[in-house]
Amino acid sequence: MKIVVVGAGSVGTLFGSILYEHGMDVTLVEIRNEIVEAIHKDGLKVTRGDSEKVFEIDITNNIIDVENPDLIIFAVKSYDNITAAYDCLKIIGPETIVLTLQNGIGNYETISNILGEKHTVIGTTTFGATQYAPGCTRGSETGEISIGEYKGGSSERIKNIAEILRSGGFTVNIVNDVNSLVWTKLAVNVGINAIGALCRISNGETHSIESASIIQKMAVEELMKVAKKKGIDLDYNSLYDHVVDVTITTSTNKCSMLQDVEKRNLTEIRAINGAIVDYGNSINIDTPINLVLTNLMIATETSYRK
Ligand SMILES: NC(=O)C1=CN([C@@H]2O[C@H](COP(=O)(O)OP(=O)(O)OC[C@H]3O[C@@H](n4cnc5c(N)ncnc54)[C@H](OP(=O)(O)O)[C@@H]3O)[C@@H](O)[C@H]2O)C=CC1
Numbered sequence: 001m002k003i004v005v006v007g008a009g010s011v012g013t014l015f016g017s018i019l020y021e022h023g024m025d026v027t028l029v030e031i032r033n034e035i036v037e038a039i040h041k042d043g044l045k046v047t048r049g050d051s052e053k054v055f056e057i058d059i060t061n062n063i064i065d066v067e068n069p070d071l072i073i074f075a076v077k078s079y080d081n082i083t084a085a086y087d088c089l090k091i092i093g094p095e096t097i098v099l100t101l102q103n104g105i106g107n108y109e110t111i112s113n114i115l116g117e118k119h120t121v122i123g124t125t126t127f128g129a130t131q132y133a134p135g136c137t138r139g140s141e142t143g144e145i146s147i148g149e150y151k152g153g154s155s156e157r158i159k160n161i162a163e164i165l166r167s168g169g170f171t172v173n174i175v176n177d178v179n180s181l182v183w184t185k186l187a188v189n190v191g192i193n194a195i196g197a198l199c200r201i202s203n204g205e206t207h208s209i210e211s212a213s214i215i216q217k218m219a220v221e222e223l224m225k226v227a228k229k230k231g232i233d234l235d236y237n238s239l240y241d242h243v244v245d246v247t248i249t250t251s252t253n254k255c256s257m258l259q260d261v262e263k264r265n266l267t268e269i270r271a272i273n274g275a276i277v278d279y280g281n282s283i284n285i286d287t288p289i290n291l292v293l294t295n296l297m298i299a300t301e302t303s304y305r306k
């Protein structure tokens with residue numbers, strides 16, 4: 001089984017290390033030379049809980065080196081989807097599957113438009129990771145991957161991917177309604193990320209600070225209105241409570257959007273709160289809170305990327 005991870009950032013290096021540790025044939029593909037050079041020179045250092053390990057994992061900045069893999073794990077930020085998908089197009093064989101576990105919405109649609117639905121599978125993950133220096137990643141000790149067919153249900157290819165990932169050390173759930181899971185994760189990111197990034201506060205504080213939690217609740221309620229009208233099957237009674245639970249279970253974390261702002265990177269705002277605004281516009285539902293959060297984030301990005 002040949003596995004390629006496209007994007008050797010936080011999540012890509014964590015996933016790559018787990019696959020490597022379980023004896024899989026895995027190669028990382030990364031465009032940032034400092035990451036490629038650091039891993040070539042010192043290996044990939046991954047810290048999880050009290051354990052710190054170094055992996056002599058293969059990494060390249062030239063995707064052509066890894067033609068015709070069985071599985072590609074797509075681990076770039078949503079704003080890099082188009083270029084990364086065209087890169088994958090150069091190496092996919094007739095049976096290659098590209099798996100996106102990215103946050104936000106619209107990832108599957110963008111990737112499958114370029115690579116075809118036959119090659120694209122979507123899921124979510126509860127793992128978290130931060131690459132704090134090139135080739136040095138801190139990752140959660142536990143986590144799961146959930147996958148399913150975009151149009152609902154399972155299939156032989158979903159079972160095959162699940163088997164590959166299980167052999168590679170992952171706990172994998174096959175779910176009937178993957179879209180529902182993607183929207184549930186979206187609700188968490190809609191409720192936490194922009195508020196955490198704009199206010200420079202931890203995940204816990206996005207709820208424990210009352211003025212932040214007022215905005216959080218309104219942002220998630222807008223998502224629910226949009227999702228209901230779009231016919232997304234969600235547990236609407238418990239969705240907001242789920243978001244609050246995540247603020248508690250990840251209370252000391254800085255969300256990924258805050259980390260991006262601190263690194264003066266682009267953020268995934270357009271695929272998270274921005275997507276709620278776009279969907280809302282397309283079905284005549286006002287989403288003023290998400291509109292404000294989106295524009296404030298874009299203004300923040302603009303201020304440091306001029
Ligand atoms: N980090 C986490 O805990 C989690 C992240 N996710 C999702 O996973 C995705 C990846 O996130 P994360 O790992 O944090 O992102 P990172 O920014 O840490 O890593 C992405 C890496 O991919 C590189 N890259 C961009 N385009 C290409 C390309 N065409 N080929 C190869 N490499 C490329 C980037 O380089 P450059 O910076 O130069 O663009 C960067 O080094 C996101 O959608 C995120 O929402 C999901 C769950 C948890």
Ligand SMILES: CC(C)(CO)C(=O)C(=O)O
Nearest residue numbers: 192250253254255256257
């Ligand atoms: C769940 C959460 C909010 C964890 O920090 C996350 O997905 C992120 O930071 O993007």
